[in-house]
Amino acid sequence: MENIVLEVKDLRTSFFIDKKELPAVAGVSFKIAAGETLGIVGESGSGKSVTAFSIMGLIDSPPGKIMGGSILYKGENLLEKTEKEMRKIRGNKISMIFQEPMTSLNPVYTIGKQLAESLILHQNMTKKEAEKKAIEMLKLVKLPSPEKRIKEYPFQFSGGMRQRVMIAMALSCDPDILIADEPTTALDVTIQSQIMELIRDLNRKTGTAILFITHDLGVIAELVQNVIVMYNGKIVEYASVKDIFKTPYHPYTIGLLNSMPKIAGPREELKFIRGMAPLPGEIVKGCRFKTRCDYVTEECRMEEPPLYEVGDSLVRCWRFKK
Template identity: 60%
Template sequence: MAMENLLEVRNLKTYFYHDGKETAAVDGVTFDLKKGETLGIVGESGSGKSVTSLSILQLISKPHGKIIEGEVVFKGKDLVKMGEKEIRKIRGNEISMIFQEPMTSLNPVFTVGNQIMEVLSQHQGLSSKEARATAIEMLKLVGIPSAEKRAEQYPHQLSGGMRQRVMIAMALACNPDLLIADEPTTALDVTTQAQILELMNDLKDRLNTAILLITHDLGVVAETADKVAVMYLGRIVEYADVESFFESPKHPYSIGLLKSIPNIDGRVERLNPITGQVPHPSEVTQGCRFANRCEYAQSICQQEEPPLFECKDRRIRCWIYSNQWPGGKGDLNGREIATGGKS
């Protein structure tokens, strides 16, 4: 029997408004997440990854930002339709989030112990004594030594790795069903990064927590995720299980991302970067959003945006994988594209 989805995001659209202009930061995003599963959302800066995660928890700044369409169904309930009072019962309790920079997410005037205790008091109704004991246990759980002493310290007294562990302890304090981790290892050194990733994997296994991992680092995705969604300019362009994705990426953008990563197995004189820059979402025109940077683009790519095509083990937003592609359906990692090259 197939496991039910814990989270279902359907056709999510989040737009921002400034000086009378409308910008589609997230434009029709759809994905599922089961309990105990990790989905990695990857892409360059400006692709809509973080806005997607903030939209799930209704943390988009108003009135400049707004979810204009779509559903975010969590445990059978649409979060988009919930009022602020109702959604606050879910934030930090059933769904928790680790933000990019703990120094700006933690309150500098309260000890880290007090900040974890507040989460427990608000959502679990624990007494001060019970909350303190649980906060110390959480600090121990995430591998912080001398937890009783650290609980009395302020964020600025801790290292970057320690602060990130505190953020994880706070996020997991109420045993959430879903953990959203937005670039959880960006500002950390390689050793600390590896420790944090190992910790997240260990906690997922022990607590069966689902994880939505937002990152630009494909190495992190390979290490931790079960599925991957590649985003570009507000849309998902490839959605697959991790093993299939790394073995054979299909979308030209996905292939470009993987080619731009150094390979420690062989000596490479020069990396292969993707040409051009990600345009601003307000500059999106008709056609495929990646067409101006794609070496395979044809006239159909400039004229009409492709939908997400179902292709065996994944979904791909590219005309190459449709019968409308000039010369017939192709496969960038299967056979040669007969009409390759820009027209």
């Protein structure tokens, strides 16, 4: 039996704007095993961050509300926890790193103080122990001369270094799950690949399960074992990374792959997926992808397809109706 650390079941999260319900996550289910790396890909607005924030208990309410489903962390439903209980889990058992590291660091405190703070709070360490551990963590994320740098302030760090500090902070309490929400989009390409390599190393070294969110399939190709492709608040494909690249089934996944620049081989014109996703709150009859799909049939216009098993993959498309 796999050791499941997180199980999201039929998660539904909406925002209420002018008394209108705008569903952002519309029934998402997945599992993460201990030490697993799972990627979520999908275009802007597909509900990736809302899924992550729902797990962390960080959906602002109002305007947001979790409408249904459950989020089981080692079998316990996080949606039934109080804010006080969640504070013990967040940053401790489940950590998250965000897109823009500058906004998550406090400019008026030294890096060392900020790293030590969560260790003192969650792990009951003394100031001295916390400082020692902070230096250890900065070494782990390969920050040069950490003994000197813990006395510095966030503005003295480059973007890539700040993201290393954020990763150190997220991992300092030895969490079971690390959620990384587009942690490299604000960084330039070489720094991006260093950070990716670091996350991959840390997963191997510490055994922390990773939920990695990105809109770039290329980024996850070398990092994750399994991939969820989200479209308009729903999972349209759920497969191993090998299967996603070798045998993509959903027309949207195929479109994403075709719009990826290829490093090797002759230069080809990139194909983009035509059209646009439905607007938030737009009521769609049938498949949410139908207006952009080359394979659309009458059935697609009438009813939304369920997730079908195709080989080892799950695919939300009528083409795979049994």
